[in-house]
Amino acid sequence: YLPAIERLPKTNQDVEEAIYEELSRLPESYSRDALQLNSAERFLSNIKRTGRWGLESVPLQQLWAEANSWPSDSQLTNLSSALMGRILYSLGHARITKADLDTRGTQLKILLTLMGEQECVFKPKWYPIEKSIEGPVYAGKDRYGSEIVGFYLSVLLDKPFVPASVERTISLKYDVLPVATNRLLNVSLEKENRSCVFGQCFYCSKEDPICDNEGNLLTGAVIFNVRKSFSSYRSPWQRTYKKRKKAAWEDSVDYCSAVKTRLHKKRLLDLIDVAIFDFLLQNGDRHHYETLDDNIVWLDNGKGLGNPYVQHLDILAPLYQCCLIRKKMWQVLLSLAGGALSKYMKLMPDIQNVLTEPHLRAMEQRLRLVFATVEFCKGRHDMRIFDRFCHKSGHFEFAPNTSR
Numbered sequence: 337y338l339p340a341i342e343r344l345p346k347t348n349q350d351v352e353e354a355i356y357e358e359l360s361r362l363p364e365s366y367s368r369d370a371l372q373l374n375s376a377e378r379f380l381s382n383i384k385r386t387g388r389w390g391l392e393s394v395p396l397q398q399l400w401a402e403a404n405s406w407p408s409d410s411q412l413t414n415l416s417s418a419l420m421g422r423i424l425y426s427l428g429h430a431r432i433t434k435a436d437l438d439t440r441g442t443q444l445k446i447l448l449t450l451m452g453e454q455e456c457v458f459k460p461k462w463y464p465i466e467k468s469i470e471g472p473v474y475a476g477k478d479r480y481g482s483e484i485v486g487f488y489l490s491v492l493l494d495k496p497f498v499p500a501s502v503e504r505t506i507s508l509k510y511d512v513l514p515v516a517t518n519r520l521l522n523v524s525l526e527k528e529n530r531s532c533v534f535g536q537c538f539y540c541s542k543e544d545p546i547c548d549n550e551g552n553l554l555t556g557a558v559i560f561n562v563r564k565s566f567s568s569y570r571s572p573w574q575r576t577y578k579k580r581k582k583a584a585w586e587d588s589v590d591y592c593s594a595v596k597t598r599l600h601k602k603r604l605l606d607l608i609d610v611a612i613f614d615f616l617l618q619n620g621d622r623h624h625y626e627t628l629d630d631n632i633v634w635l636d637n638g639k640g641l642g643n644p645y646v647q648h649l650d651i652l653a654p655l656y657q658c659c660l661i662r663k664k665m666w667q668v669l670l671s672l673a674g675g676a677l678s679k680y681m682k683l684m685p686d687i688q689n690v691l692t693e694p695h696l697r698a699m700e701q702r703l704r705l706v707f708a709t710v711e712f713c714k715g716r717h718d719m720r721i722f723d724r725f726c727h728k729s730g731h732f733e734f735a736p737n738t739s740r
């Protein structure tokens with residue numbers, strides 16, 4: 337055996353190999369029977385409260401007013417609201433009264449206004465859900481299902497920072513173009529007798545429009561548009577998006593010490609929370625992050641669910657380079673072990689339309705990789721580092737040993 341110091345990984349590749357080694361001997365305790373998740377149970381029972389989606393009639397204006405009152409310093413979405421089911425139902429069914437270009441971001445999206453004056457973002461379905469996206473983690477166009485599964489995953493993680501998101505099938509021909517603004521009409525066309533929109537964005541082109549199918553229908557994600565302004569920051573773990581050029585974080589195992597000098601601890605722990613969420617979802621394109629009242633909001637989750645046969649462990653770099661995790665996040669992750677993640681994901685509304693079995697299995701495997709990463713950190717560092725958590729005051733504290 338090498339002395340401990342010589343066994344310390346020198347590159348990120350060594351770290352990833354060490355994590356896989358930990359995975360191969362992950363303690364049994366990480367496979368214990370699934371626990372009951374109170375937050376998810378509450379969410380599900382609220383959805384079912386008044387029929388499948390909460391069909392009792394509440395005026396739409398009142399409903400949207402409620403949803404718009406949620407975003408604050410502690411949440412974007414009130415996951416325990418009794419009106420949640422009704423809001424999801426309305427996102428999926430309320431009449432579209434206006435449709436406009438959404439020029440934010442780099443990918444095609446449409447800004448819909450629903451009856452009752454609620455704006456939402458429509459991200460279309462570009463691929464069948466079974467399609468595996470090859471190439472780098474950021475390859476391909478948005479996956480609409482990733483936005484929806486991202487919302488459900490935020491429920492399971494008890495992190496209310498993802499806007500409500502549902503699957504919806506609309507008709508460009510009958511629902512959208514008749515109420516479209518001129519600027520949206522200007523970027524629409526007819527192709528082989530079907531209505532299409534090519535939009536206006538970095539990756540938009542007339543040659544690559546999104547179109548109704550032969551039945552004049554188009555499926556996508558309808559995402560509640562949060563009426564707040566966010567501050568945007570470059571992620572310290574941003575990729576270079578160039579094959580031959582590595583980012584600083586990819587080149588050094590000790591990268592986190594530099595980040596710690598620039599960011600306060602709460603922000604760092606927030607970034608680690610998001611990295612875990614992104615890793616589970618395989619959302620590897622968080623080049624920037626946005627905050628509301630100093631909390632990171634988990635917007636733009638459309639690059640997940642690309643390839644269920646690849647893990648992209650480097651999305652977890654903030655965790656394995658800093659070896660810090662918020663205590664609450666850790667406890668929630670433990671409660672998802674032993675199959676609870678799959679069990680609750682399968683209970684989410686219409687999940688089979690957006691999440692395939694291979695993707696769900698991949699999420700389970702990634703959860704185990706998160707556990708293996710924590711085991712790696714425990715082996716490499718003093719256990720107290722891993723046990724650190726953050727008080728509201730922003731100071732690190734040492735918690736009692738939480739090993740299982």
Ligand SMILES: Nc1ncnc2c1ncn2[C@@H]1O[C@H](COP(=O)(O)OP(=O)(O)OP(=O)(O)O)[C@@H](O)[C@H]1O
Pocket residue numbers: 440441442443444457478499559560561562563564566626635636637638
């Ligand atoms: N549901 C929403 N509520 C409020 N703002 C939103 C919402 N969705 C997107 N935005 C805003 O629009 C911006 C662009 O959206 P998004 O990141 O989803 O698009 P994108 O095309 O994937 O962008 P990029 O390619 O730059 O990642 C976000 O950074 C955010 O500021």
